[in-house]
Amino acid sequence: xxxCIMGTGYVGLVTGTCLADLGNEVICVSGDENKINLxxxxxxxxxxxxxxxxxEKNVKENRLFFDTDSEKSIQESDIIFICKGTPxxxxxxxxxxxxxxxxxxxGRAIDxxxxxxxxxxxxxxxxxxVSMIINDEQEKLNKxxxxxxxxxxxxxxxxxxxxxxxxxxxxxxxxxxxKAIETMKKxxxxxxxQTFETDINPRPKTKVPLVVTDLTSAEMIKYAAxxxxxxxxxxxxEISSICEKVGADVTKVADGIGLDKRIGREFxxxxxxxxGSCFPKDLSAISQIAxxxxxxxxxxxxxxxxxxxQRSNIIKKVQELLKIIKGKTIGVLGISFKPNTDDxxxxxxxxxxxxxxxxxxxxxxxxxxxxxxPSDLSEKAIFCKDSYEVAENSHLLILATEWDEFIKLDFEKxxxxxxxxxxxxxxxxxxxxxxxxxxxxxxxxxx
Ligand code: UDX
Numbered sequence: 001x002x003x004c005i006m007g008t009g010y011v012g013l014v015t016g017t018c019l020a021d022l023g024n025e026v027i028c029v030s031g032d033e034n035k036i037n038l039x040x041x042x043x044x045x046x047x048x049x050x051x052x053x054x055x056e057k058n059v060k061e062n063r064l065f066f067d068t069d070s071e072k073s074i075q076e077s078d079i080i081f082i083c084k085g086t087p088x089x090x091x092x093x094x095x096x097x098x099x100x101x102x103x104x105x106x107g108r109a110i111d112x113x114x115x116x117x118x119x120x121x122x123x124x125x126x127x128x129x130v131s132m133i134i135n136d137e138q139e140k141l142n143k144x145x146x147x148x149x150x151x152x153x154x155x156x157x158x159x160x161x162x163x164x165x166x167x168x169x170x171x172x173x174x175x176x177x178x179k180a181i182e183t184m185k186k187x188x189x190x191x192x193x194q195t196f197e198t199d200i201n202p203r204p205k206t207k208v209p210l211v212v213t214d215l216t217s218a219e220m221i222k223y224a225a226x227x228x229x230x231x232x233x234x235x236x237x238e239i240s241s242i243c244e245k246v247g248a249d250v251t252k253v254a255d256g257i258g259l260d261k262r263i264g265r266e267f268x269x270x271x272x273x274x275x276g277s278c279f280p281k282d283l284s285a286i287s288q289i290a291x292x293x294x295x296x297x298x299x300x301x302x303x304x305x306x307x308x309x310q311r312s313n314i315i316k317k318v319q320e321l322l323k324i325i326k327g328k329t330i331g332v333l334g335i336s337f338k339p340n341t342d343d344x345x346x347x348x349x350x351x352x353x354x355x356x357x358x359x360x361x362x363x364x365x366x367x368x369x370x371x372x373x374p375s376d377l378s379e380k381a382i383f384c385k386d387s388y389e390v391a392e393n394s395h396l397l398i399l400a401t402e403w404d405e406f407i408k409l410d411f412e413k414x415x416x417x418x419x420x421x422x423x424x425x426x427x428x429x430x431x432x433x434x435x436x437x438x439x440x441x442x443x444x445x446x447x
Pocket of ligand 1: 156157226229233269271272278
């Protein structure tokens, strides 16, 4: 099939590349000429494992194209994916400007039947709103080309995006049009039936469940999924604080409850809290949507509150260990909101670093991928070339992101470099017993 992907951000690039790899002809469109030129040369502007190689392969095999001309790209395609950013506004509402711009371009350009797929996470009801904009634009040009809007939410995680697309837990298709649903089923058939070629052997899945529903329910599924996942994390973080007081180990508690199939072990890792480009935005959006209907989201509000508290709890731990923070040197390992990504949006590390600096600490930081200072990180944060430079003369180390290389560090060497041997394992990934044996005072989260 011929596909047009509007938006070359995270979701757009990954979706477009994976669908090209399944054999479709895909044009990714963006108004950003520099970005398109870079992509044409196979240079991917985001850090995502294996994405570069997959882009290069599909460009070389003439299935994946990049263009600034949206009109031509829309007209040449059977299905148009809206994969535009939907950032939060200061009041928590979603900024739909980019989605609106895409819908206007589609309304102006379409000249025969098209399926418009909303991949962006948009407030409930946005599918109908996109239809309205396309119709309005058509009316201005005195045309009435038929089209259908589909919601097909994306559930990929940064850092494992390609795997998550090919081996997703489910595909959700929401539309009132039988024709559009059948075409979408055909497009996703290789994933649903797991018939595409892969080096992974044995395949993690034999078949992927498909949920066909109405537009609004599909939009709701995405918000409810992210809210539930964030709830699991905040729940275990709340439990972790109780574990600390009573002397239990939250990692064992998570194992113990996670074995119950009704609960499941995933997303029960206690730590410094959740961040990223999705959970904070989506939880705030769903509260906002509920408020528009006179409802309050009591569970979601508590989930957000516990998450804020979790970041403050790290500062409390630092105070307990160091007593006075002013004048102390603290090393922070990891800036990105999770490993295997360069994304620092709502990263817990940033809140922690900024608060420590406000309290008078000198903070040294290192991240394997984040090399440019994020705009919301204090100017005073000192970037180091590696973890060992961070450790030099530090009184305390905080592991904020569980990058693999931090787990494999030579802690004997780290101990010799530090002024004091205090460590806060903000992700419960380090070998607690070994660190204690070496001579560290180890503080985890709920253990
Ligand atoms: C999330 C959803 O998982 C994905 O389905 C959706 O499409 C987009 O939002 P992402 O934001 O990429 O994906 O990362 P995710 O792996 O979900 O982690 C989110 C945050 O939760 C990270 O800060 C991570 O460190 C934290 N987390 C995750 C925990 O603190 N504990 C856990 O057990 C799991």
